[in-house]
Amino acid sequence: MESGPGVAVADPTIRQKYIDERNKRVRPEGLKQFLKLADSAEFKYLDDDPWVDHDAFNRATPAIADGDDVKFLLVGAGFGGLLFAANLIKAGFKAADIRIVDIAGGFGGTWYWNRYPGLMCDVESYIYLPLLEEMGYMPKHRYAYGPEIRAYSEQIAQKWGFADKALFRASCRSAQWDDAAKRWTIDITENRGPKEPKKEIKVTAQYMFIATGTLNAPQIPVLPGFDKFKGQHFHTSRWNYDITGGSDVDWTLEKLKEKRVGIIGTGATAVQAIPQLAKWAKHLYVFQRTPSSVDVRGQRPTDPEEWKNITSTQGWHRTRGENFNSQISNAPIGENIINDGWSRISAYSGLIGSPGIVTPEKIPEHVAKLHACDFDRAENVRARTSEVVKDPATAEKLKHWYPSWCKRPAFHDEYLPAFNLRNVTLVDTDGKGVDGLTEDAVVVKGTSYPIDVLILSTGFALRVEGGSGSPAQGAGVKVIGRDGLDMDQQWLKEGAETLHGVTSHGFPNLFWPGPLQAGVTANFTFTLAMLSSHIAQILAEGERRVGSSGKATVEATKAAQDAWGFEVLMRAASLAGMSGCTPSYLNSEGVLDKITDPQAQMKMARGSIWGEGIASYQDVLKAWHDEGELKGFEIKGNV
Numbered sequence: 272m273e274s275g276p277g278v279a280v281a282d283p284t285i286r287q288k289y290i291d292e293r294n295k296r297v298r299p300e301g302l303k304q305f306l307k308l309a310d311s312a313e314f315k316y317l318d319d320d321p322w323v324d325h326d327a328f329n330r331a332t333p334a335i336a337d338g339d340d341v342k343f344l345l346v347g348a349g350f351g352g353l354l355f356a357a358n359l360i361k362a363g364f365k366a367a368d369i370r371i372v373d374i375a376g377g378f379g380g381t382w383y384w385n386r387y388p389g390l391m392c393d394v395e396s397y398i399y400l401p402l403l404e405e406m407g408y409m410p411k412h413r414y415a416y417g418p419e420i421r422a423y424s425e426q427i428a429q430k431w432g433f434a435d436k437a438l439f440r441a442s443c444r445s446a447q448w449d450d451a452a453k454r455w456t457i458d459i460t461e462n463r464g465p466k467e468p469k470k471e472i473k474v475t476a477q478y479m480f481i482a483t484g485t486l487n488a489p490q491i492p493v494l495p496g497f498d499k500f501k502g503q504h505f506h507t508s509r510w511n512y513d514i515t516g517g518s519d520v521d522w523t524l525e526k527l528k529e530k531r532v533g534i535i536g537t538g539a540t541a542v543q544a545i546p547q548l549a550k551w552a553k554h555l556y557v558f559q560r561t562p563s564s565v566d567v568r569g570q571r572p573t574d575p576e577e578w579k580n581i582t583s584t585q586g587w588h589r590t591r592g593e594n595f596n597s598q599i600s601n602a603p604i605g606e607n608i609i610n611d612g613w614s615r616i617s618a619y620s621g622l623i624g625s626p627g628i629v630t631p632e633k634i635p636e637h638v639a640k641l642h643a644c645d646f647d648r649a650e651n652v653r654a655r656t657s658e659v660v661k662d663p664a665t666a667e668k669l670k671h672w673y674p675s676w677c678k679r680p681a682f683h684d685e686y687l688p689a690f691n692l693r694n695v696t697l698v699d700t701d702g703k704g705v706d707g708l709t710e711d712a713v714v715v716k717g718t719s720y721p722i723d724v725l726i727l728s729t730g731f732a733l734r735v736e737g738g739s740g741s742p743a744q745g746a747g748v749k750v751i752g753r754d755g756l757d758m759d760q761q762w763l764k765e766g767a768e769t770l771h772g773v774t775s776h777g778f779p780n781l782f783w784p785g786p787l788q789a790g791v792t793a794n795f796t797f798t799l800a801m802l803s804s805h806i807a808q809i810l811a812e813g814e815r816r817v818g819s820s821g822k823a824t825v826e827a828t829k830a831a832q833d834a835w836g837f838e839v840l841m842r843a844a845s846l847a848g849m850s851g852c853t854p855s856y857l858n859s860e861g862v863l864d865k866i867t868d869p870q871a872q873m874k875m876a877r878g879s880i881w882g883e884g885i886a887s888y889q890d891v892l893k894a895w896h897d898e899g900e901l902k903g904f905e906i907k908g909n910v
């Protein structure tokens with residue numbers, strides 16, 4: 272029997288299957304299997320915002336003008352930006368001092384761009400929606416749909432008084448630290464739509480935040496023959512309702528009634544969109560490379576009585592979030608109060624870490640434990656697939672063969688039943704992906720599947736080929752710190768180097784919300800809330816000490832940053848189960864497994880997330896705040 276790193280399940284047959292299925296999927300070209308979109312005219316539409324009303328924006332007074340000097344400049348108006356702004360205000364800063372820049376035409380980030388039919392959040396809305404206590408808001412459903420989340424994002428901005436402080440349609444291109452002025456000089460390009468030229472704006476800011484999210488750049492695989500395809504096509508993150516019919520708030524896809532539709536990809540997005548497509552398409556072909564694990568959703572409207580109970584104690588939102596984190600970190604705090612599919616995946620700790628420090632010699636034992644705690648869940652999900660999907664051959668193909676931490680799990684009540692419909696065909700590519708396209712078909716293993724519309728549910732680039740993984744790279748901003756230090760070059764050379772995962776030495780007054788070298792959980796909002804509050808408190812205390820002259824600088828010391836890197840490194844072995852995972856964006860399509868040089872491995876481990884789990888990370892930050900010394904930061908002011 273073959274052995275593989277990170278594979279040690281109790282059942283040797285399953286263990287072998289995991290290894291075999293993974294090996295089918297490892298592609299020598301790694302990240303090169305995806306297009307460089309900047310070079311591709313075919314996908315230029317991904318740069319366009321289909322939802323924006325340019326004329327209305329062009330008539331309005333912009334929130335930022337060329338030459339402005341602002342106190343806080345936040346790049347990103349998604350949950351990261353919203354939470355940064357709200358937490359700055361909670362910490363005593365004024366909404367009037369905040370400005371936000373976002374390439375989108377509104378608040379919401381991923382919930383602004385993604386408007387595909389079926390869009391929802393599979394993390395319970397009661398913990399996922401930010402600031403629920405302060406907002407006094409009751410989500411409509413246990414799992415919120417996209418339109419509600421987008422509207423809620425706008426409501427947050429209104430309630431906290433910064434709705435008119437955002438410059439939308441604007442991309443931040445570069446930011447340079449001016450050590451004499453104690454300011455970031457930031458170049459922004461405002462896109463004023465097809466009828467007007469773009470506008471270049473230069474602003475200065477005392478503090479800058481990069482909160483552009485992690486999965487925001489649509490990814491398209493290299494598909495031989497794409498240039499010959501004569502049908503219509505689009506990526507899920509720019510859903511084209513002109514082609515399908517319906518709208519972002521009305522998922523009546525009546526234009527598909529007479530159309531043969533193909534969808535490539537079966538990740539979390541496709542799992543939500545496929546049931547909607549299945550309702551309308553004349554025929555739907557689902558092209559699958561790797562099945563998602565799809566467990567029960569259990570969607571229901573929020574019961575106001577239950578809501579009263581959930582919200583009866585102050586601090587419930589955080590407590591509920593912590594309970595969720597503890598369950599999926601395999602360190603439950605009491606009973607599982609959410610008790611849904613997500614919260615029962617204790618083996619997700621393989622990805623997000625768990626309490627305790629794993630020493631190198633204990634790695635095999637640690638990974639074996641992870642597999643053991645995943646095994647029943649994985650078997651149950653596979654058994655459910657057989658129960659729901661009537662055709663046994665199709666059911667087999669829909670079963671996932673990898674541990675739960677290797678790929679993001681999915682939850683849906685209508686996804687698997689869709690494969691019982693006569694107008695839906697699963698085309699499994701046996702881990703290889705589609706061969707390519709002809710002028711009217713998708714080709715898999717030599718068979719052509721004729722289609723009129725192709726939907727690319729092929730995900731997002733978390734890391735690009737040769738990229739540094741820095742916040743600057745993620746945001747597409749050239750960041751130059753003190754003494755000309757280029758953030759991307761620095762991270763390429765040294766790997767991730769931060770204090771607490773939120774700031775780096777050499778880049779004063781610049782912050783971001785992890786995830787590298789920070790604690791993370793599957794509920795992104797929790798992490799963003801925690802980190803933005805952490806940073807806001809640092810700045811409030813920093814200004815309390817040196818005064819709000821407008822010249823205060825807050826910078827991590829090199830020594831503190833190095834010490835933090837060491838602490839991260841000490842905890843990285845908890846994440847050893849990721850080695851040998853089936854390829855996905857989580858392991859840069861398997862590229863990370865190919866790193867064998869010990870120094871490079873060390874750099875990667877030092878730049879990983881906080882392997883001891885989010886609760887441990889929270890404890891460390893709490894103890895740090897309790898000391899009240901802002902240890903590791905150099906605070907200067909009034910110069």
Ligand SMILES: NC(=O)C1=CN([C@@H]2O[C@H](COP(=O)(O)OP(=O)(O)OC[C@H]3O[C@@H](n4cnc5c(N)ncnc54)[C@H](OP(=O)(O)O)[C@@H]3O)[C@@H](O)[C@H]2O)C=CC1
Pocket residue numbers: 296391392393394486492493535536537538539540541543558559560561562679700703704705728729730731854855856
């Ligand atoms: N909170 C929520 O409810 C939701 C969250 N999300 C977030 O967004 C993330 C991204 O999800 P998603 O948009 O689905 O992207 P994913 O990266 O998860 O999925 C991309 C899909 O495209 C497939 N694919 C890529 N290239 C090819 C090819 N050449 N041939 C065939 N198939 C191919 C992949 O196969 P393979 O697996 O083999 O690589 C995979 O199934 C999620 O992991 C999650 O974090 C998304 C939706 C809902």
